[in-house]
Amino acid sequence: xxxxxxxxxxxxxxxxxxxxxxxxxxxxxxxxxxxxxxxxxxxxxxxxxxxxxxxxxxxxxxxxxxxxxxxxxxxxxxxxxxxxxxxxxxxxxxxxxxxxxxxxxxxxxxxxxxxxxxxxxxxxxxxxxxxxxxxxxxxxxxxxxxxxxxxxxxxxxxxxxxxxxxxxxxxxxxxxxxxxxxxxxxxxxxxxxxxxxxxxxxxxxxxxxxxxxxxxxxxxxxxxxxxxxxxxxxxxxxxxxxxxxxxxxxxxxxxxxxxxxxxxxxxxxxxxxxxxxxxxxxxxxx
Amino acid sequence: xxxxxxxxxxxxxxxxxxxxxxxxxxxxxxxxxxxxxxxxxxxxxxxxxxxxxxxxxxxxx
Numbered sequence: 001x002x003x004x005x006x007x008x009x010x011x012x013x014x015x016x017x018x019x020x021x022x023x024x025x026x027x028x029x030x031x032x033x034x035x036x037x038x039x040x041x042x043x044x045x046x047x048x049x050x051x052x053x054x055x056x057x058x059x060x061x062x063x064x065x066x067x068x069x070x071x072x073x074x075x076x077x078x079x080x081x082x083x084x085x086x087x088x089x090x091x092x093x094x095x096x097x098x099x100x101x102x103x104x105x106x107x108x109x110x111x112x113x114x115x116x117x118x119x120x121x122x123x124x125x126x127x128x129x130x131x132x133x134x135x136x137x138x139x140x141x142x143x144x145x146x147x148x149x150x151x152x153x154x155x156x157x158x159x160x161x162x163x164x165x166x167x168x169x170x171x172x173x174x175x176x177x178x179x180x181x182x183x184x185x186x187x188x189x190x191x192x193x194x195x196x197x198x199x200x201x202x203x204x205x206x207x208x209x210x211x212x213x214x215x216x217x218x219x220x221x222x223x224x225x226x227x228x229x230x231x232x233x234x235x236x237x238x239x240x241x242x243x244x245x246x247x248x249x250x251x252x253x254x255x256x257x258x259x260x261x262x263x264x265x266x267x268x269x270x271x272x273x274x275x276x277x278x279x280x281x282x283x284x285x286x
Numbered sequence: 287x288x289x290x291x292x293x294x295x296x297x298x299x300x301x302x303x304x305x306x307x308x309x310x311x312x313x314x315x316x317x318x319x320x321x322x323x324x325x326x327x328x329x330x331x332x333x334x335x336x337x338x339x340x341x342x343x344x345x346x347x
Contacts, residue, residue: 084339103333110326111312218322 002039005234008050012238015054016061016245019212020205020253022184022265024133030126030178031276034285046231048222050238055216057239061246062209070209073098093158094206100162101169102210108173109215116176124280129179130273136180137266140188147194155194157203164193169207179273183208187262201257205250291338295331302327 003011014032018025033040041047063070069091076092077099086092120129160168171189175182183204190200223235279285304310306324313323 081336081339086340099333103330106326106329110322115313218325 002041002044002047003234005237007033007036007038008231008234008238009241011050012054012057012241013245015051015238016058016242017249019058019242020062020183020208020246020249022133022137022181022187022262023269024126024130024175024179024181024184026175027126027130027133027179027181027273030121030123031130031272031285034123034280035276045222045225046234048219049225050231050235052216052219052222053235053239054242055212055219057241057243058246059209059213059216060239061243062205062212062250065247065250066206066209069206090156090158097157097160097162097165097203098206098210101165101207104166104170105172105211106214108170109176109211112173113176117178120177122280123285124277126178127273127276127278127280127285129177130269131179131277132273133180133184134266134268134270134273136188137184137262137269140191141261141263141266144191154196156199157195157206160193160195160203168193168203172207172211181269182211184262184265184269187257197257197261198254201253205254288338288341291334291341295334295338298327298331298334302331 011029011033014028015025018028072091073095076089077095080086080092080096086096120126157165168186168189171185172182174180174185183201186204186207187197187200190203191197195203276285301310302324305312305320305327308320311320311323312326
């Protein structure tokens with residue numbers, strides 16, 4: 001692998017944090033190495049294996065954080081299938097909403113991921129989309145304030161209509177564009193569907209588990225590709241670092257969104273994205 | 287609706303086999319692995335079967 005061990009661990013930390021913060025992990029994985037002048041060969045089998053390991057670490061951290069809830073949701077879904085009927089049980093309602101919301105992003109991800117990333121994989125595009133990501137968060141907050149003012153909505157995930165659940169799930173597909181955050185898009189989607197910040201973030205993190213987990217599991221063969229073993233130590237250590245960072249991030253964000261909004265993340269994305277875009281335009285970033 | 291769900295399940299299952307064999311592809315790009323499309327189509331087939339299962343007794347408990 002072209003990266004040193006320290007650079008690999010920095011990337012792992014960045015991935016673990018930025019995957020769940022609404023700031024686009026994909027955008028940062030392009031912009032930060034470009035700013036730091038790291039040589040990253042994205043087609044190198046050992047680097048691809050390293051990236052798969054980071055996603056696996058993040059997905060495992062999410063499963064561990066929500067382990068009790070996932071157990072209740074999967075049990076409720078199974079009971080529902082065996083019974084052949086829907087009930088009004090909370091975990092079952094949340095579970096089916098997660099299923100229908102994951103389908104569109106799964107279809108779009110499999111079909112469009114590579115073409116989109118080949119088209120928009122540059123630092124310029126990542127910077128531009130990151131700035132747009134910030135504007136989208138401001139727009140989401142503005143529309144929500146216009147609707148509710150200082151009041152908080154009391155709607156829960158289980159009370160959200162199925163069509164709106166699908167719309168929130170669909171919004172995650174925009175994260176195929178480097179710079180657009182998956183969690184940012186789904187939290188804004190949740191806010192526009194009358195969830196409060198805490199509930200929207202909760203739904204976003206639950207939605208993240210099958211999306212990140214499936215993306216990692218489908219890429220597992222890359223871990224055993226010829227040349228991938230070169231980065232075995234980096235991949236293992238990176239998965240652990242990314243997992244710990246993701247666990248701490250989701251713990252922090254679930255508390256944060258109980259009282260605060262997307263504003264600070266919007267400012268960060270807008271300023272950092274705009275700077276990177278300008279630097280890329282004038283040829284400083286490549 | 288149950289017949290439609292079963293028909294969809296069958297269609298997705300067959301399409302999954304065809305993508306696995308490389309006969310059809312959901313994309314124009316040859317970079318996208320066919321087995322990913324196969325897994326996706328089989329998951330959709332499974333979800334269609336679950337949908338069919340719910341058509342037997344749509345009443346809420």
